[in-house]
Amino acid sequence: MAEQPYSEKVMDHFLHPRNVGEIPDASGIGTVGNPVCGDVMKMYIKVENDIIVDAKFKTFGCGAAISTSSMITEMVKGKTIAMALAISNKAVAEALGGLPAIKLHCSILAEQALRSALADYYKKIGKDSSAFEPKEDAHGH
Ligand code: FES
Numbered sequence: 001m002a003e004q005p006y007s008e009k010v011m012d013h014f015l016h017p018r019n020v021g022e023i024p025d026a027s028g029i030g031t032v033g034n035p036v037c038g039d040v041m042k043m044y045i046k047v048e049n050d051i052i053v054d055a056k057f058k059t060f061g062c063g064a065a066i067s068t069s070s071m072i073t074e075m076v077k078g079k080t081i082a083m084a085l086a087i088s089n090k091a092v093a094e095a096l097g098g099l100p101a102i103k104l105h106c107s108i109l110a111e112q113a114l115r116s117a118l119a120d121y122y123k124k125i126g127k128d129s130s131a132f133e134p135k136e137d138a139h140g141h
Pocket of ligand 1: 038061063106109
């Protein structure tokens, strides 16, 4: 019998994703997609005094994409923007108890969705986001 490739935490966040939905008055919205698998993530953040006070997401994608979106929204809440930018896709995968190697790109999508939402926020407040804005072709392959 094949071994279950996903950790319990991945399964938990896939079956019971946290922070699904939209923030109507979001400070920043980021949408990213992976052209290879076709999965799309949309992330909403609410920022007050440089702190991310809320984060929500909608992911049309695989189970690992849903789990990593769920986890990253949990991880960023209460963090400063600088702290949120320091969250790598590896940190998200680790927080989930690991991901199979072929599913690491799903965590990259989550990292990029967050960065794209932060870049959107920076643009709105007139700050330069070029240092962390996801590149068009950076889809983790
Ligand atoms: Fe594409 Fe998971 S298979 S994000």
